[in-house]
Amino acid sequence: MKHRDHLSLAFWLALLVALLVLVSGPVRAQTLIEEPEDKFQVVLLGDQEQQAARPGPLKIVGTGENDALSAHLEDVAFQARGRLRSATRVDWQGTAFIVWVENERDYRQFTGMSPEFTAAAASAERRTVWINAAAWKKSDPQTQLHVMTHELGHLLVGNLPGGRDLPLWAEEGLVMHLAGEWGLEQSLAVSRAHALGQLPALEQLESRFPTDPEMQSLAYGVGYLAVREIAGSLGDGPGAPARLMRRLADETAGPRMSGNLWDPTIRDGWDLRMRESLGGRFTHLMILISSGATLWVLIMALAFWAWAKKRARRRAADQKEEEEEAWAASLTEDDVREVWGAKEDEQEAKAEEDEYPWERWERLKEEEE
Numbered sequence: 001m002k003h004r005d006h007l008s009l010a011f012w013l014a015l016l017v018a019l020l021v022l023v024s025g026p027v028r029a030q031t032l033i034e035e036p037e038d039k040f041q042v043v044l045l046g047d048q049e050q051q052a053a054r055p056g057p058l059k060i061v062g063t064g065e066n067d068a069l070s071a072h073l074e075d076v077a078f079q080a081r082g083r084l085r086s087a088t089r090v091d092w093q094g095t096a097f098i099v100w101v102e103n104e105r106d107y108r109q110f111t112g113m114s115p116e117f118t119a120a121a122a123s124a125e126r127r128t129v130w131i132n133a134a135a136w137k138k139s140d141p142q143t144q145l146h147v148m149t150h151e152l153g154h155l156l157v158g159n160l161p162g163g164r165d166l167p168l169w170a171e172e173g174l175v176m177h178l179a180g181e182w183g184l185e186q187s188l189a190v191s192r193a194h195a196l197g198q199l200p201a202l203e204q205l206e207s208r209f210p211t212d213p214e215m216q217s218l219a220y221g222v223g224y225l226a227v228r229e230i231a232g233s234l235g236d237g238p239g240a241p242a243r244l245m246r247r248l249a250d251e252t253a254g255p256r257m258s259g260n261l262w263d264p265t266i267r268d269g270w271d272l273r274m275r276e277s278l279g280g281r282f283t284h285l286m287i288l289i290s291s292g293a294t295l296w297v298l299i300m301a302l303a304f305w306a307w308a309k310k311r312a313r314r315r316a317a318d319q320k321e322e323e324e325e326a327w328a329a330s331l332t333e334d335d336v337r338e339v340w341g342a343k344e345d346e347q348e349a350k351a352e353e354d355e356y357p358w359e360r361w362e363r364l365k366e367e368e369e
């Protein structure tokens with residue numbers, strides 16, 4: 001090795017050290033989470049066991065002095081845990097960590113830029129959920145609860161004997177069931193993609209999801225539907241995969257099941273069942289084509305109904321006016337004075353409206369005296 005090479009080696013080493021020093025800030029923040037002494041363990045509850053007690057095995061990290069924020073996160077996590085328990089009778093023992101990350105750069109570093117969510121990420125192995133503060137603050141309470149339940153769901157699934165090595169579509173789909181994440185919007189998007197032949201195959205979703213937001217959303221949808229079939233085959237209803245969780249928790253049956261889902265033949269079988277559950281593509285296409293026309297008929301019907309109602313109301317008002325006029329013609333002088341007296345009150349009320357606040361204040365003061 002020449003002298004010059006030694007120099008350049010020294011330069012690169014110095015650069016490497018400088019880089020390490022630069023990135024060590026967030027790394028230090030990350031290691032602030034002390035190694036917990038207890039063991040994190042997923043527990044299967046009997047039917048009789050009650051809801052979780054409030055001081056749950058949760059630790060909020062990174063909120064500093066902001067006690068209100070800690071309490072808020074703890075509250076959302078408590079609700080999420082309650083949802084997981086009631087949907088599946090599954091809970092955990094030991095401490096789970098929820099790390100509040102203010103800085104986007106730290107967030108990327110902690111989570112390894114997981115493409116999954118900008119709002120939060122989870123590591124089952126480290127029993128930690130990282131919350132991206134910026135995205136969290138922008139979300140409504142319902143979304144926050146979904147995000148928290150989803151991420152805590154990852155902690156549970158990832159700590160089951162059969163949950164550690166699931167294909168990505170199966171893990172995400174299962175976690176969506178745990179978090180109760182399915183709505184009309186997603187259902188329509190999946191139906192539409194199915195009609196147009198644009199639904200991704202499970203085969204493409206084993207290790208990664210597309211980064212394009214629309215395609216990513218479809219990937220989650222496909223995962224959800226495939227898991228609905230798998231859980232359904234065990235007798236679970238949608239959104240409550242209690243039996244599937246128990247199967248994955250079994251030391252022998254769990255790993256066998258997740259291994260099977262990697263088998264191309266079995267995987268494609270579930271893919272087919274998932275598509276069949278959506279019905280024929282032709283039917284969906286017809287619904288898609290006709291839905292435009294249906295919508296117009298509905299709008300026209302609503303418009304006609306509103307017009308008819310307005311007309312009926314105007315007629316009733318006209319009739320009432322006629323009656324009132326007839327009544328006015330038969331009034332005595334006293335009646336008229338009574339009526340006009342009421343009108344004077346109205347004028348006074350109008351005058352009060354026109355005055356400035358300080359004028360009103362002065363007038364009221366005078367009236368008091």
Ligand SMILES: [Zn+2]
Pocket residue numbers: 116150154172175
């Ligand atoms: Zn997820």
